[in-house]
Amino acid sequence: MVKRSETSGRLDDAARAGWLYYVAGRTQDEIASAMGISRQSAQRLVSLAVAERLIKVRLDHPIAACLELGNQLRRKFGLRHVEIVPSDPGSSSTTVGIAEAAASEIERWLKRADPIVLAVGTGRTLKAAVDQLPAIECPNHRIVSLTGNIAPDGSAAYYNVIFSMADAVKARHYPMPLPVLVTSSEERELLHGQQLVRSTLAISAQADVTFVGIGELGIDGPLCVDGFLEKDEMMELMRAGAAGEICGWIFDAEGKLLDNPINERVASAPIPPRDSSTVIGIAKGKRKFRAIKAAITGHQVNGLITDEETAEFLLSN
Amino acid sequence: MVKRSETSGRLDDAARAGWLYYVAGRTQDEIASAMGISRQSAQRLVSLAVAERLIKVRLDHPIAACLELGNQLRRKFGLRHVEIVPSDPGSSSTTVGIAEAAASEIERWLKRADPIVLAVGTGRTLKAAVDQLPAIECPNHRIVSLTGNIAPDGSAAYYNVIFSMADAVKARHYPMPLPVLVTSSEERELLHGQQLVRSTLAISAQADVTFVGIGELGIDGPLCVDGFLEKDEMMELMRAGAAGEICGWIFDAEGKLLDNPINERVASAPIPPRDSSTVIGIAKGKRKFRAIKAAITGHQVNGLITDEETAEFLLSN
DNA sequence: GCCATTGATGAGTAATTGCCCATGAGCAAA
DNA sequence: TTTGCTCATGGGCAATTACTCATCAATGGC
Numbered sequence: 001m002v003k004r005s006e007t008s009g010r011l012d013d014a015a016r017a018g019w020l021y022y023v024a025g026r027t028q029d030e031i032a033s034a035m036g037i038s039r040q041s042a043q044r045l046v047s048l049a050v051a052e053r054l055i056k057v058r059l060d061h062p063i064a065a066c067l068e069l070g071n072q073l074r075r076k077f078g079l080r081h082v083e084i085v086p087s088d089p090g091s092s093s094t095t096v097g098i099a100e101a102a103a104s105e106i107e108r109w110l111k112r113a114d115p116i117v118l119a120v121g122t123g124r125t126l127k128a129a130v131d132q133l134p135a136i137e138c139p140n141h142r143i144v145s146l147t148g149n150i151a152p153d154g155s156a157a158y159y160n161v162i163f164s165m166a167d168a169v170k171a172r173h174y175p176m177p178l179p180v181l182v183t184s185s186e187e188r189e190l191l192h193g194q195q196l197v198r199s200t201l202a203i204s205a206q207a208d209v210t211f212v213g214i215g216e217l218g219i220d221g222p223l224c225v226d227g228f229l230e231k232d233e234m235m236e237l238m239r240a241g242a243a244g245e246i247c248g249w250i251f252d253a254e255g256k257l258l259d260n261p262i263n264e265r266v267a268s269a270p271i272p273p274r275d276s277s278t279v280i281g282i283a284k285g286k287r288k289f290r291a292i293k294a295a296i297t298g299h300q301v302n303g304l305i306t307d308e309e310t311a312e313f314l315l316s317n
Numbered sequence: 318m319v320k321r322s323e324t325s326g327r328l329d330d331a332a333r334a335g336w337l338y339y340v341a342g343r344t345q346d347e348i349a350s351a352m353g354i355s356r357q358s359a360q361r362l363v364s365l366a367v368a369e370r371l372i373k374v375r376l377d378h379p380i381a382a383c384l385e386l387g388n389q390l391r392r393k394f395g396l397r398h399v400e401i402v403p404s405d406p407g408s409s410s411t412t413v414g415i416a417e418a419a420a421s422e423i424e425r426w427l428k429r430a431d432p433i434v435l436a437v438g439t440g441r442t443l444k445a446a447v448d449q450l451p452a453i454e455c456p457n458h459r460i461v462s463l464t465g466n467i468a469p470d471g472s473a474a475y476y477n478v479i480f481s482m483a484d485a486v487k488a489r490h491y492p493m494p495l496p497v498l499v500t501s502s503e504e505r506e507l508l509h510g511q512q513l514v515r516s517t518l519a520i521s522a523q524a525d526v527t528f529v530g531i532g533e534l535g536i537d538g539p540l541c542v543d544g545f546l547e548k549d550e551m552m553e554l555m556r557a558g559a560a561g562e563i564c565g566w567i568f569d570a571e572g573k574l575l576d577n578p579i580n581e582r583v584a585s586a587p588i589p590p591r592d593s594s595t596v597i598g599i600a601k602g603k604r605k606f607r608a609i610k611a612a613i614t615g616h617q618v619n620g621l622i623t624d625e626e627t628a629e630f631l632l633s634n
Numbered sequence: 635g636c637c638a639t640t641g642a643t644g645a646g647t648a649a650t651t652g653c654c655c656a657t658g659a660g661c662a663a664a
Numbered sequence: 665t666t667t668g669c670t671c672a673t674g675g676g677c678a679a680t681t682a683c684t685c686a687t688c689a690a691t692g693g694c
Contacts, residue, residue, distance in 0.1 A: 015378035022374040024388070027680065036425035040644060043681065054378045057339040061332035061371040086333050088341040089351050096341055134377040344650065355674055360651065 010045075011052060017042055018049030022057075053132065058104065069311040073304065076315065077296040080278055081105075081303035084311045087284075094285045095128035102211060102282045102305050103132035109209050110169060115140040116208040119272055121247045122147050122180075123213030123222060125282050126161045133168040141171045144204045146212070147247040147268035148178035174200045178267040180248040181228045185264035192267070204269040207277055212301065214283035215245045216291045223248070229262070237262060244291025246271060246281070246300055253290065255298015274302045284310045293317065328369060334359055335366030379403055386628040390621065393632065394613045397595055398422075398620035401628045404601075411602045412445035419528060419599045419622050420449035426526050427486060432457040433525040436589055438564045439464050439497075440530030440539060442599050443478045450485040458488045461521045463529070464564040464585035465495035491517045495584040497565040498545045502581035509584070521586040524594055529618065531600035532562045533608045540565070546579070554579060561608025563588060563598070563617055570607065572615015591619040601627045610634065 020031045032042035049055050066084040074082045085097040149160030166173045182188050215222045223229045240260050243253040247268040250258045280303035283292050295301050337348045349359035366372050383401035391399045402414035466477030483490045499505050532539045540546045557577050560570040564585040567575045597620035600609050612618050
């Protein structure tokens, strides 16, 4: 006898329960009796549907304050695309809100009929955004990673973005089989000379749109936490005026790439051109204020998804 | 107009509250203190956001479309229970998908704690469904067949459902020791007068839930293929406007039982009452479109398990 | 075969939410 | 100014939902 009550069947049930709860507006009691299960089980299915992201909620109202902040930011920094989500003062998350917004924006691009090249960086924020993506089929598009997923110890960083994206989005995807930082500029040249890497670099240069996180520096910043840089290297960078990084490319408070040996060791692809393509930074939070400010000041990105609190800082400084 | 700006400001607040509630996942209490209002006001804003459709919920799962079709069918035809499974365009099977779904639904009923009477019809679809049932013990329930399993030549039809069901489900079961069609209404009365048959008929009339196939007519339909009706009898029925049959009971395109001598010879139990019990039809496929349409239009069934393709036909005609 | 692990389940309970109602502010007409 | 109306408000309470815990069955490794 075939066993049917398995994971996929359970997800089906979760979808059904979630639909009945959120779309049809039934109570969990009603769902329980309709599906012949206990109320507790119905509750579990509903929360499973949420946890598995079968249920997507989006807010379809331009909050005036956010729109206004967005407009001001767009004007002040000459940005192509700005999206501001409300701040949640009680939350310490660095992704809530902007991840959903970024996912919507990614989805918008992927739904275009004409073939595009979509590039992604890496980082926790971007990972959170990609995790919000629904399943999409878009065989015409290509998705390329600007940066590698290999940690100094040889393992793949858990928040590598492009593989998570490949789970949800059916498109050709091009990972970058490199670390973020190598030991010397010579090693970088060597690695970049490999055929596979070269073709991936070539594709990334044609990106129509790029989504990147913006990293703060400091010993709590991602480059240190993930072990790409030692503490003393970081301190040296800070002394040299470093303000933030995108895909490992380190820039100063004016958003200019730092003329520093460490930038010679960055193995990521260059950030696609801001004058001919869209490069959207996704970041929020006090710790990143300085890095974000620098990135948009120096046009390392020409688009930004952030929250109200951050937007207010950017406008007032 | 001051009023207007106040209203839009209120919608703005509603959007913000809705965002905090659904996207950021805060409780209404937290939202209230964050926005400096009472909890009740926060609740009102959240429900306003829903009422004004600022909050859009979407279900990201293959069965989302099915649920929507099911909902529309339920409304349009006043059905109690609708289940739509995805169509498999590459398959010519008339049972794949709906058999599994029907089995799940049967299982759901059989798992109920309170004793029920479950009635079944016959047919290939139902047989396929019953073959999907796992072993269940439910000594409290009774399972009754609405229709006989004896072919005109005296043999038992291979797809008789109740005996297959008895293999999997441990419950009292009541077969109907009759043919589907007898030679005359007099013979029917005679057979129905037998004690054994009478008690089975009585049980079937108390059915809480009934699962039946919906048969199409025509010389390739089950009644002809299985030799219950001769070709010329079938042709005559078609001329009389017959559109489909359930347990041998033949109905026209409006789903009304046909006033025809052949219906006088049907030895099956009457289909249990649709106003006080659940009668679920299981059928899909182009050849059955007309029969299914008729059955739900005329309330021969008040529940339906079918596939997307069929559901779309039923909604568009 | 035996045991640890995983995961589902239902009961019980705490937390959260929805709703009714009395109140009072704001406002227009008398 | 008064009256009457509308509507937002918060208290109170019932309904609903979320969570914890103990149990149990299935699974997989030893």
